[in-house]
Amino acid sequence: MLPTLDASTEPMERIRACLQQGAPQPTPEMETQVRAILERVRTEGDHAVMEFTRQWDCSTLESLEVSEAEFEAAYQQVEGTVIMAIQHAVARVHRFHKSMRPQSWHLLEAQGGWLGQLVRPLERVGIYAPGGRAKYPSTVIMNAVPAKVAGVQEVILCTPPQQDGRVPPSVLVAAREAGVNRVFKVGGAQAIAAMAFGTETVPAVEKIVGPGNLYVALAKRLLWGVVGVDLWAGPSEVAIIADERATPAYIAADLLTQLEHGAESVGYLFTPSREVLRGTLDALATQLSQRARREILEQSLARSLAVLTRNLAEAFDLANIAAPEHLTLMVQNPVHWLSHVRNAGCVLLGDDTPQAAGDYIAGPSHTLPTGRAARFESPVSVETFLKRSSVIALSRDALHQLAPDILALAREEGFEAHAAAVQIRFSEE
Numbered sequence: 001m002l003p004t005l006d007a008s009t010e011p012m013e014r015i016r017a018c019l020q021q022g023a024p025q026p027t028p029e030m031e032t033q034v035r036a037i038l039e040r041v042r043t044e045g046d047h048a049v050m051e052f053t054r055q056w057d058c059s060t061l062e063s064l065e066v067s068e069a070e071f072e073a074a075y076q077q078v079e080g081t082v083i084m085a086i087q088h089a090v091a092r093v094h095r096f097h098k099s100m101r102p103q104s105w106h107l108l109e110a111q112g113g114w115l116g117q118l119v120r121p122l123e124r125v126g127i128y129a130p131g132g133r134a135k136y137p138s139t140v141i142m143n144a145v146p147a148k149v150a151g152v153q154e155v156i157l158c159t160p161p162q163q164d165g166r167v168p169p170s171v172l173v174a175a176r177e178a179g180v181n182r183v184f185k186v187g188g189a190q191a192i193a194a195m196a197f198g199t200e201t202v203p204a205v206e207k208i209v210g211p212g213n214l215y216v217a218l219a220k221r222l223l224w225g226v227v228g229v230d231l232w233a234g235p236s237e238v239a240i241i242a243d244e245r246a247t248p249a250y251i252a253a254d255l256l257t258q259l260e261h262g263a264e265s266v267g268y269l270f271t272p273s274r275e276v277l278r279g280t281l282d283a284l285a286t287q288l289s290q291r292a293r294r295e296i297l298e299q300s301l302a303r304s305l306a307v308l309t310r311n312l313a314e315a316f317d318l319a320n321i322a323a324p325e326h327l328t329l330m331v332q333n334p335v336h337w338l339s340h341v342r343n344a345g346c347v348l349l350g351d352d353t354p355q356a357a358g359d360y361i362a363g364p365s366h367t368l369p370t371g372r373a374a375r376f377e378s379p380v381s382v383e384t385f386l387k388r389s390s391v392i393a394l395s396r397d398a399l400h401q402l403a404p405d406i407l408a409l410a411r412e413e414g415f416e417a418h419a420a421a422v423q424i425r426f427s428e429e
Helices: 012-019 028-044 046-056 068-077 080-098 137-150 169-178 188-197 214-223 248-259 274-288 294-302 312-322 334-340 355-360 396-412 416-426
Strands: 004-006 105-108 113-121 124-128 154-159 182-185 207-209 237-242 266-271 305-308 326-330 346-349 386-394
Touching (some): 004 012, 012 305, 028 046, 046 188, 237 312, 312 334, 326 355, 334 346, 396 416
16 A cells, blocks of 8 residues: 655655655666667668567567558547547647747847747657557657647657557557558667667657657667657656645545556655545545556555645645656645646646546647656657757847957957957958
């Protein structure tokens, strides 16, 4: 069951230490294995990718790329209500990200000329969607739609095939509805390597986004520089701040929402109400017995923590230390308390904003920073798929006004050629 600490009796150093553990890190042995996979894909291309895929996912796989016939079959295999839900999610995610797309701009200089910023989309990006026993059409939507809104010309998707060699039909429907151009049946570190280096079949991309296991995350980290990557996407996290009026059943339900993703997921409850804490523990016991993923939930609950705080302000202080992927505010007037949030990937306000709404259909991408990375990282969004170029255009008068400062700084740093490049423009005056 959920471990509990009382901030009035436990040393604050211990509580802080529990909140600062962060995500699991790869071992040296894992890094050695991933480096070997990356090198083989780099040098052997499709041959290595196919060998790894047959070894770990589907021993009879014949083709890496999903065919048009498989896309057509997927629409026949997915229930109409699911297709409609995918279409609604795509529309809402599109609307949200369209409203936040930055534009190129310029600023006029008083002495003539102008300064500005050129905003351009990446040309080709790759999305990774986990597979195995689960299927994640929502991951495809939450990454592909922002890329398309940004103006990315080509979006490819890599996801592990099932044992029968197929990609889950709902994933293919989500890919088609979200605008993915090509889908490949490849997972793990080899998928990241294929998208980074390019193979005979999988084209090289400029940036890779999407969550995965430790092997996938490590491959992305090792290949940064060869290709752009989004963020360290580790196990799911949820934190809930609740006051005395919060409903324990809602708290328990939202904790279990993220904890069912995997045994390494983690949840936090911060509340100054002993009654709410006790009620949540009771609700967890009741709801846990009704969940299909009970074994996973029991393991993730054991890694989680409930803290009885001395007041609500302390609850926010501790949540900011945890810097969770998801933060729910089940408090009176949550908009007022929003100003106290410094570190969180996504903030959900009020009793009627469940975690599931953010995961599937609300609008913002659910690919969020984990492992306390919300202290310095942001969610995947349309900006993830854009690059910016600074633009400088000076008039002669503007350069003349700036020249003394340029010369002073250039000479201070010992770069005489910098100074000369300015002086030569006025040598005849």
